[in-house]
Amino acid sequence: MILSDREIKKFIEEGKIGITPNPKFDDQLGSASLDLRLGDEFAIFEHTKKSFIDTRDPNSFNGMTRTVKINDDEPFVFHPGEFVLGVTLEEVFLPDDVAARIDGRSSLGRLGIVIHSTAGHIDPGFKGKIVLEMENIGMIPVLLYPKTRICQLVFETLTSPTTNPYYKKKNAKYVNAQHPQESKLEKE
Secondary structure, eight states: OBOOHHHHHHHHHTTSSEEESOOOHHHHBOSSOEEEEBOSEEEEEOTTSOSOOOTTOGGGTTTOEEEEEOOTTSOEEEOTTOEEEEEEEEEEEOOTTEEEEEEEOHHHHTTTEEOOSSOOEEOTTOEEEEEEEEEEOSSSOEEEOTTOEEEEEEEEEOSSOOSSOGGGOTTOSSTTBOSOOOOOGGGO
């Protein structure tokens, strides 16, 4: 069952869903979603470092990015065809009986900004900032600023709590993320 605005607000106010810093409900709460804002760090791929990525060879994809941190009033210039990893300003904690789905915002999608390439599901028990797999599929650069509402979370209750929340999984590669992180495919 998808949570409505009133349930999302109640779950956050009661501490069942953790969002830090506290959201501004007037700005961020939708009918059945909560907008999250863009953080100030990006992992930019340095594609000239390596000639290919071999998914069986971690050396071919580790160390391919550099982190760029920008000030609140400084734009991140997002060029056409560019793929970067961003991060939400908010840190999220989901309980063992709530999952979430991340969606891009239509207003940014209409400018060519795709917010997640594949990782749209957020497991129950997730803790940390959400890493955004972003691409500019438009034809012109787009300036993005920290604290811009960048994506929305749609929350879904499970029929029962999971027996294996994300933060307890021994193979949870991205738990407690605070910064954009490269792929950890080698840990599978």
